[in-house]
Amino acid sequence: MVDWVSSFLSERTCTLVFQGSPNLSSPVFVGTPQGSPISPLLFLRDVAPLHMSVPRSLMVSYVDDFSITVASPSYRGNIRRLQSLFATISMRGRDIGVSFSVPKTELIHWRTWSQRTPRSTAPIVLEGHLFHPSEVVRWLGYWCTPALSPTHHFRHRLSLAQAVFSFVKRLSFPGAGVQPFLCHRIATGLLCPILTYGADLLTPTYTALRGMNSFWHRVQRWTTNNFFSTPTSILAHEASLPPIVSYCRYRRRLAALRVACAPPYVNPAAARVPPDFPSLSSFGAQDSSRHLTKGLSSVYLPLNWRTKVPSPPLRKHLPVDALAHLTIPLQEGLTHLPLVLHTLPPPHLMRKTYRSLRARARHLLLQDWTEEGPTPPYYDYPPSLTPPIPSWA
Numbered sequence: 001m002v003d004w005v006s007s008f009l010s011e012r013t014c015t016l017v018f019q020g021s022p023n024l025s026s027p028v029f030v031g032t033p034q035g036s037p038i039s040p041l042l043f044l045r046d047v048a049p050l051h052m053s054v055p056r057s058l059m060v061s062y063v064d065d066f067s068i069t070v071a072s073p074s075y076r077g078n079i080r081r082l083q084s085l086f087a088t089i090s091m092r093g094r095d096i097g098v099s100f101s102v103p104k105t106e107l108i109h110w111r112t113w114s115q116r117t118p119r120s121t122a123p124i125v126l127e128g129h130l131f132h133p134s135e136v137v138r139w140l141g142y143w144c145t146p147a148l149s150p151t152h153h154f155r156h157r158l159s160l161a162q163a164v165f166s167f168v169k170r171l172s173f174p175g176a177g178v179q180p181f182l183c184h185r186i187a188t189g190l191l192c193p194i195l196t197y198g199a200d201l202l203t204p205t206y207t208a209l210r211g212m213n214s215f216w217h218r219v220q221r222w223t224t225n226n227f228f229s230t231p232t233s234i235l236a237h238e239a240s241l242p243p244i245v246s247y248c249r250y251r252r253r254l255a256a257l258r259v260a261c262a263p264p265y266v267n268p269a270a271a272r273v274p275p276d277f278p279s280l281s282s283f284g285a286q287d288s289s290r291h292l293t294k295g296l297s298s299v300y301l302p303l304n305w306r307t308k309v310p311s312p313p314l315r316k317h318l319p320v321d322a323l324a325h326l327t328i329p330l331q332e333g334l335t336h337l338p339l340v341l342h343t344l345p346p347p348h349l350m351r352k353t354y355r356s357l358r359a360r361a362r363h364l365l366l367q368d369w370t371e372e373g374p375t376p377p378y379y380d381y382p383p384s385l386t387p388p389i390p391s392w393a
Helices: 002-009 038-050 075-095 150-171 180-195 206-224 232-239 244-260 268-272 319-326 347-372
Strands: 012-015 025-028 057-062 065-070 124-126 129-131 137-139 142-144
Touching (some): 038 075, 057 075, 065 075, 180 206, 206 232, 244 268, 244 319
Antiparallel strands (some): 012 025, 137 142
16 A cells, blocks of 8 residues: 555656646656545545644644634633644644644634623734734635624625636627536536535525525526526526525525434534434434523524524524424425434435435425516426426537
């Protein structure tokens, strides 16, 4: 194995390709090839010693991005612990030849809903660099704010989708270029995931939805080459691209299924579903330890997960209970939701049941699509997620 990896990483060269380039190869002595499936595995093996198990702390990483989270009764205590952990992880990094880009460090202070103290402005000092708390921190594609508002996140997702669309739409001009059914694949496989990333856990606000809808209508027109006077309800049917509101609701239902149908050792959130949730899992947290309601007003006490949120929402669900509530229309005819990775029931039966639940979620997407924007009386075609492909394609 060592000889194979050494052969894979040795005697590599790279060539710069641009107009007028000399077309000369230069040897590469460091790094791994980008795009190779073994490259991240080799990297993870190298940085594994940097991960430490520290009480009341959490250290996670995604490739070369590290995040350290600590908890204590005071902000000053958090800063001291962060500085100590940073010194430890830097020392371990030097032992294996890894260094951190300290100027890229971001700091953010979190607090629970029951805390009424003002926001902390306490900075942290790392290797002579002073870092003040940030209002927004980006982690794994999520833009997090202390208030956990989704507006900032979806504003950035919209900007990224617009940038990609400005490049992609050059592939197909009106009346020429890529065929509409191929444009549909580009929209569903590239533009929609970029735009709706994070919709599993975050719900776009009205302001964010307005900008996302405007952009999505442009994508639908580009896909179908329809006139600008075409109603948007017909436009969605012609492009076979559902409205953003319906699609975000569909994404949240799929996220709810992933939580409800996974054992706790695979998805820790599965242990936080309500105790009376119809799951085959025998492990679950007590209801008294699933949330912190001390110091909250009585109107914000959580609802039962089966109860519909009233309007106006004087009381609401806990975040996990809100996901559990989304599975109610998918549970018709089922006494328990399956565990697709559980070993006690027959695995093939559990996977089949899980696929049928996903099919129900897809059916609800079409139903929400129909109710979201009814088409004019002269348009008789039902909504569909699959565009018609010409026979000559």
